[in-house]
Each structure stands twice: as structure tokens, then as C-alpha cells.
Amino acid sequence: MLSKCSLALLLILIGIESWANRIGNGGNVTVCADAVSLLDFYESKTPPKYKGDAGSIEYKLIAKDVFKRMARVSKKLSNQYSERLDSVQDEIDFLDNVALTNAEDSLHVFKPADKDCDVKQIAIRKEVSLPGEKRFVFDKKLWDRLDAQNQAGLLVHEIVYEHFNKLGEVTSPKVRKVVGYLFQDEINAKDFWNLIKSLKLPLYPD
Numbered sequence: 001m002l003s004k005c006s007l008a009l010l011l012i013l014i015g016i017e018s019w020a021n022r023i024g025n026g027g028n029v030t031v032c033a034d035a036v037s038l039l040d041f042y043e044s045k046t047p048p049k050y051k052g053d054a055g056s057i058e059y060k061l062i063a064k065d066v067f068k069r070m071a072r073v074s075k076k077l078s079n080q081y082s083e084r085l086d087s088v089q090d091e092i093d094f095l096d097n098v099a100l101t102n103a104e105d106s107l108h109v110f111k112p113a114d115k116d117c118d119v120k121q122i123a124i125r126k127e128v129s130l131p132g133e134k135r136f137v138f139d140k141k142l143w144d145r146l147d148a149q150n151q152a153g154l155l156v157h158e159i160v161y162e163h164f165n166k167l168g169e170v171t172s173p174k175v176r177k178v179v180g181y182l183f184q185d186e187i188n189a190k191d192f193w194n195l196i197k198s199l200k201l202p203l204y205p206d
Contacts, residue, residue, distance in 0.1 A: 025105045025165070025172065027123035027157045029142055029150075033116050036145040038153040039108060044180025050149040060089065062152035066182050073192035076206045084159045094140040100124050105171045123154060125161070153179060167202055174199045 028039040040046070050062045063085055071078035100121040111119045124137045136158060143151065161175045169175070181187065181195055189205065196203050 025125050025161065025170070026100070026121055026136075027154050027161075027172075028106045028108070028119050029122045029146070029154075030112055031118055031120050031142065031145075032112060032114060036142055036150070038146070038150045038157065038179075039106060039119060040153055040157055040176040040179040041150065041183065042112075043108065043176055046180050046183045047185075048147070048149050049183055049185055050152070057148045059148045059151035059155070060085070062148055063155045066152065066156055069187060070182060073187060073189045074206050077203075080163070081156075081159050084162070085155065088136075088155060088159060091135040092138050093134040093136065094138050094143060096140045098137075098139060100137065100139050106173070106176075108173075123158060125158060149183070153183060156182065164201065169201075174201060 030037050030039060030042045050057060050065075064082065067078050067082040067085060070081065101124065102121050106119070108119060111117065120139075120142065122139050122142045125135060126137065128135050138154075143154075146154070157172075157175060157179050160178055161169075161172055164175055177195065177199060181192065193205055
């Protein structure tokens, strides 16, 4: 049997996890005076494969292309994520003049050394409890500072996180590693599934 102390600690931990899930999880960006970058890309040092400003190339087309390329490593995941992409856009509430609550699920261990740079919350994924309520809240000011590749990366991040969360993940480091990989110039089944294996995710080749 659990002692009273152990039981109390267990209840506290359950409460913390429940609260974290209730306030939502989300995406993060590194914010500097001259640039905003998805944390996934900053950590993986992913170079811009899709060049161009948000106005000159459609971020949703980039996300579609990423999931299309993903068929090289898993047709099942490619189809699943592509289908979700068609609906996720309608579930985003872009808000001006807000500072989103820190979901504290990023668990990042480094950020730009420049004192004028920081890691900020750009997106919150929350539980939907009211009719017509949107599932995601995006900081529009930060969103507008992202280029098309980073905007696409944020959508891909939220879709992959949604899947991984159903597999039991409640933090985002593993999601960021997968997103960073998917935006590389060259992806292949061997490297992808080795990555999945190293992250100890319950996913398997088709």
C-alpha cells in the first residue's frame, strides 16, 4: 500500500499533468530583433528548403509538400497527416495584441545567446468544450513575422504533436526532432525509422 506521503505526491503529480493538458500544449519560436524562427528549426539547424516570404509562397502548399514527401517513409502517416491538414486551418484563432501563456511543455535546453533573443509561445492547443470554439490559439503578431517555411512548420508541428499526444506524449521535444527531420532536403525510410526508434515512439513501418 502507498503511504500517505506517497499518495499525496502521486495526487500532486496527477494534478500537475491534468492541469498541463487542460491549459493546453503548443508551439514555440525563438524571437530576436531581426528574425523569428520555429524552435523545431532552430534546434535542428534546418536550413530554408522552401525559400520565399509568406506573401510569395503559400505556407499551406509547403505543408502539403512536406506530407507528400513523407510518403517516401510512410504512406500511412503521409495520408493521415495530409488529411488532418485539410481541416486544421479552420480550427485556428489568430489573436492580435496577446501574450500566450507558457504551456511549459517545450523542455528546451538552450536558446540564442543574444540577450535580446528569447523563446516565446506562439501557439496553444487546448481542449474544446463549447460549440464553435476553436482548438488552437495563435499569436498573430509572431505568426506574421514568420516566413512561409516557418509558418508551414508550425502547422506540421501541431499535427504531429496531436498524433504523438494520442500515443502518450505530453511534451514536445520528440515532436520537434521529427519536424526538423521532415523539412530536411533529403529524407529516407532508414533514417526516419531509426529516428523514431531512437525516440522510443510506438510507431512502426507500414
